[in-house]
Amino acid sequence: MVPSASDAWRTALRDLRETLPERTVQNWLDPIQPLDLSTDEGSPTLTLQVPTPFGIQYLRSRFQRSIRQAVSEAVGEPTDVTYQVAPEEERPDEIATDSGSSGSAPDEPDASSSPQDRPSSAPSSDQAGRSSTSPRPSEPVSSSSPAGREAINQSPSPDASTSGGASSPTGPTTPRPSSPDVADVSDAGRTDDASAPSPPQTDAGSPDERSALYEQAKQHLRPEYTFDEFVEGDGNRLARSAAFAVAQEPGSTNYNPLLVYGGVGLGKTHLAQAVANYALEHNTAERVLYVSSDRFTSQFVQSVRENRIAAFSSYYRQADLLIVDDVQFFGEKEKTQEEFFHIFNDLHQNGKQIFLCADRPPAEIPGIEERLLSRFQWGLSADIQRPDLETRIAILQRKAARQDIAVSPDVLELIAQRIDSNVRQLEGALTRLTALVQLDDRTLDLDTARRFLREHTDEGADALNADDIIEQVAEYFRLEKGDLLSRSRKQTVAQARQIAMYLCRELTDESYDHIGSRFGGRDHSTVIHAYRKIEEDLESDTELQDDISSLQSNLQDRSLSSSL
Numbered sequence: 001m002v003p004s005a006s007d008a009w010r011t012a013l014r015d016l017r018e019t020l021p022e023r024t025v026q027n028w029l030d031p032i033q034p035l036d037l038s039t040d041e042g043s044p045t046l047t048l049q050v051p052t053p054f055g056i057q058y059l060r061s062r063f064q065r066s067i068r069q070a071v072s073e074a075v076g077e078p079t080d081v082t083y084q085v086a087p088e089e090e091r092p093d094e095i096a097t098d099s100g101s102s103g104s105a106p107d108e109p110d111a112s113s114s115p116q117d118r119p120s121s122a123p124s125s126d127q128a129g130r131s132s133t134s135p136r137p138s139e140p141v142s143s144s145s146p147a148g149r150e151a152i153n154q155s156p157s158p159d160a161s162t163s164g165g166a167s168s169p170t171g172p173t174t175p176r177p178s179s180p181d182v183a184d185v186s187d188a189g190r191t192d193d194a195s196a197p198s199p200p201q202t203d204a205g206s207p208d209e210r211s212a213l214y215e216q217a218k219q220h221l222r223p224e225y226t227f228d229e230f231v232e233g234d235g236n237r238l239a240r241s242a243a244f245a246v247a248q249e250p251g252s253t254n255y256n257p258l259l260v261y262g263g264v265g266l267g268k269t270h271l272a273q274a275v276a277n278y279a280l281e282h283n284t285a286e287r288v289l290y291v292s293s294d295r296f297t298s299q300f301v302q303s304v305r306e307n308r309i310a311a312f313s314s315y316y317r318q319a320d321l322l323i324v325d326d327v328q329f330f331g332e333k334e335k336t337q338e339e340f341f342h343i344f345n346d347l348h349q350n351g352k353q354i355f356l357c358a359d360r361p362p363a364e365i366p367g368i369e370e371r372l373l374s375r376f377q378w379g380l381s382a383d384i385q386r387p388d389l390e391t392r393i394a395i396l397q398r399k400a401a402r403q404d405i406a407v408s409p410d411v412l413e414l415i416a417q418r419i420d421s422n423v424r425q426l427e428g429a430l431t432r433l434t435a436l437v438q439l440d441d442r443t444l445d446l447d448t449a450r451r452f453l454r455e456h457t458d459e460g461a462d463a464l465n466a467d468d469i470i471e472q473v474a475e476y477f478r479l480e481k482g483d484l485l486s487r488s489r490k491q492t493v494a495q496a497r498q499i500a501m502y503l504c505r506e507l508t509d510e511s512y513d514h515i516g517s518r519f520g521g522r523d524h525s526t527v528i529h530a531y532r533k534i535e536e537d538l539e540s541d542t543e544l545q546d547d548i549s550s551l552q553s554n555l556q557d558r559s560l561s562s563s564l
């Protein structure tokens, strides 16, 4: 017998509470009211009432699969979940204001408005460059699904959102900036993603709400990317020291901006996130924003499309520490560069810290405007070189210790000798090698390691390539290989494709460009977007975690069987 809506939701909520962080449950799931469980059209559908449009968008983008699974288990058969926004009078004051009449920042007519015309919401700053009284931006949110787009459509129109009028940026009724979708956006020119960016929608109103939102901000950072886990060597000493100084006193060193550059897999992102993690943990900066240039661009494009540039800009202008990864992808994107230029100036003038990463020296990034280039070069540019043998061994020791794997020093040294190109490859070899011995239940001796490395370091001998991965992922999701290479935007296909791209990046040494070409000639930014999307979803989506882990072990079996 089909349970009532409230029984089904109660059971589902109990299960969700076991898998999701309590704070997440309190903030996002507890306020939900079950409205109806209908069985009219075939499979049952549970309708849930959510306090705000933003809440719907957030639930859909972050927890949709978990919720649907928990609800299906509670009902006893596959059950769809739909959401309805609560009537205006039942919405919490601050949030309702935000998504309703007076809380949103005024929209701008187009991207070409001059900066002078823009409402500046730069926060006031104290000596340390930290904001004391200014409003805070809200937490990045995610909106990846077509469902997420529906939720966006439920939000008030620009007219409605501004009808209350934007007040003075310093007055008590200052419109608080809303959050662009930092977690998941696609760029406007792209047609092959099922996901869509979400516009700034919400606010961090009460202290509790704010702290919850900032807690979630941390979810975009890898907790293991810390200074403690970053092995220092000659090749990265300057970059690491400067990054550490910046993390300790954002905005107060001469390194503003600090730009760290270097080749693939050499630790730029690790260092950038170590700065963010440190600043958050030690409270040296309150509002820490970490974003890839690709995502920044996508958000900007989306904000232009939806006339929400002011909110977009305001959100970034209120960071105490803004970290932008992969700034080389700003190349040739004139409007994005212009917007970033103004944000940069605003932050810099207000003593806020900017940290940038690039894959090459700023002067070699093609298509960057002169004025932005000169800003990049204002502070300190520090490069990261390939690690020397001793550093590579130390990195392997650190990774082995972290994963609690016992590997003899001679094997670690052998790996470090054979793989000198990038640290990601180094780690990958260690992981694969240890998986090999675990699967075969034997010890990892020098001979086994030698044989494995011969196979995996000889040119073209890598047993695992993008084709294998595409095939395996298609098989796993019961799709055709051609589906993954197609332009289909069907949710199941699009997600499987993103997973395949993610695995290609994780398990092979192929570049983003190369991976894109394996998926029917897609752009590298599509692959980066897919990679980051899956990386972020993995933090909370247990079903996705299971899928990826099953796929990884299938692929590893396949790789191992062909290498031995």
Ligand SMILES: Nc1ncnc2c1ncn2[C@@H]1O[C@H](COP(=O)(O)OP(=O)(O)OP(=O)(O)O)[C@@H](O)[C@H]1O
Residues within 6 Å of the ligand: 229, 230, 231, 232, 236, 262, 263, 264, 265, 266, 267, 268, 269, 270, 271, 359, 395, 398, 423, 424, 427
């Ligand atoms: N010095 C180091 N100590 C410990 N781990 C490191 C070090 N350098 C790189 N790594 C590890 O190598 C992997 C790749 O690093 P990361 O993603 O930061 O590289 P990247 O330079 O940003 O690469 P890409 O240009 O491809 O984005 C990560 O798992 C990171 O932890």
